[in-house]
Amino acid sequence: MITKAKHHEISKKWRGKIYEHWKRTEPRLRLFNTVVGLLKDKDILEIGSNAGIYGYEISKHSKSYVGIEESRHYYKQALRTKRFIDGDSEFINIKAIKFLKTNSRTFNAFVSFFVLYHLNNKEIDLLRKNIWSKCDVIINMVRIQNKPLKKNGYYLCKYNNIIKMLNAIGFVSEVYKNNNLYLVVSKNETSW
């Protein structure tokens, strides 16, 4: 996993407001790293890639990585992070809805961290139909929130609703917990 010193080296290149600061990101990355090996040699799509720190970690294992980020500000931070990435990686500044409507690439793994509840119903439906249905593995992280955000009707701020949705399309899910963080790992039953 990325060291604090490396994170500092990368994040000092970011300008303006920082979301993926070490204090917030370190416990999330530590939990994620227990399962990151599942992404070995996969073609990964991440939605809500922010400053690209997960992309940095994932690219050490994946065959290819695409990170989608709607905020120009965070996308520009991710471009600076990309200078530290050796693997095949790309960050795209686009809203998920536009990407999901126009994308022609195939991904066999999907990740998102604290993002599914930001997406609207149409984005979730397109993810299910066009992306998740082709994935071997899907990894999502959420946390307990006092006031869950609800941009779609599926309440995906709660890990059990993510599991329900993915299991309904043929995945088998496990949950890993660390304090208030929940990591949902869903494997396609037919591909493992």
Ligand SMILES: C[S@@+](CC[C@H](N)C(=O)[O-])C[C@H]1O[C@@H](n2cnc3c(N)ncnc32)[C@H](O)[C@@H]1O
């Ligand atoms: C709560 S932050 C999580 C950032 C990062 N995944 C992490 O855990 O450190 C949500 C991120 O998703 C992005 N985002 C939200 N809705 C999006 C959408 N519809 N399309 C693309 N990116 C989106 C936000 O700009 C933000 O960077």
